[in-house]
Amino acid sequence: MDTRAMFSLSYGVFIAGVEEGGRKNACIINTAVQATSNPLIMHVTMLKSNLTTQMIRKKGSLALSVLSLDCPLSVIGDFGLRSGRDHDKFDGVSCSLDGNGNPYFEQNTAARMSMNVSTMIDLGSHCLFIGEVTEAERTGDGKPMTYADYRTLKSGGTVAAGETKPPQKRWVCSVCHYVYDGEIPFEELPEDWKCPVCNQPKSVFVLEG
Template sequence: MDIKAFFKLSYGLYIVSSSYKSNQSGCVVNTLSQVTADPPKFSVTISKNSFTKKIIEKSGYFTATVLTKKATMDLIGEFGFKSSESTDKFLKFNTKLDENNIKYVTNHMASRYSFKVIDSLDLETHIMFIGKVLEAEILNNDDVMTYSYYHNVIKGSTPKNAPSYQKEPAKKGYICTVCGYFLDSDKIPDDFICPICKQGTDKFKKI
């Protein structure tokens, strides 16, 4: 099997969030997609290790927003590489509440949707949730962020919990031990800050 063939698939980037009692959670996903038109239903695949999966299961509802190309690494670092169990990821960003009182980020989002979970499928490492659309709204008309733009232009990486995670081939440089960002260089400047998770050089390992 040539797993490079998987790189030919195209995706967008989204934040899926949910809330249950006092718990708010949210994470970056690339696996949101519309699966039926009438009534409109979407699927999303969430890791069993993620806090967002637990909160969606408890509440039975989730919301999703579509990232535009202007979305910052700060936002992707917060929602794509940290756990909502230990961090209030929404604190630094502008947010609104949907009809189910679930928070969603509004900074650099093209659209947003609210869902009721109507089914789920156990995929061993991940759960696929099927959500019926309750609300949908366009937030702005900027170009949307694609998965390939994130990898090829912004040079972002994908953590192990993402279903599309691929082991990187061995290369030389510096790797951020917090988020996996790879700096392709023989030297790392003393004041270098990880563009994804904002850590300093003390968190980088030479490989």
């Protein structure tokens, strides 16, 4: 089975936040889906071992921030690659609180919503939360970031409104870091061609991207 096929599914990039026992925590998730419109029900899937997940299971509610394309990758790193068990993720971070006291973000987001959990399903490695949306509002005009956008940006690519461009391959001088941008394909340059900056031979160039 080729599990890479699963990357064809569409995912978003969200921050799930919760306050429980006087402590705030949040983490990056990629699966949050509207299930019905009347009543307004959505479901969220989270890694069961995450501290945020365990806090949501205790409290029974969460706040969801929909990240937009202008969100710095450092924010995703802070909330997705660090554990709240070892760091206070909200130290020096500005956030707002919903009616349940759960934290959400207005900057670098497209929308935010709050959910009261009515059903929790153990999926093995993950936990599925199902519940009614109690608050929802647009927080910005930016395009919501998809997980495909995130993977492209992380790899050095660019993402325009409505279009994702993969990182471009480029030939870079390993000595002076000059990037070849000539009209002739690099592979077709003569073997005696040299870097116009440091005068090193073609052989020192490496393909990046």
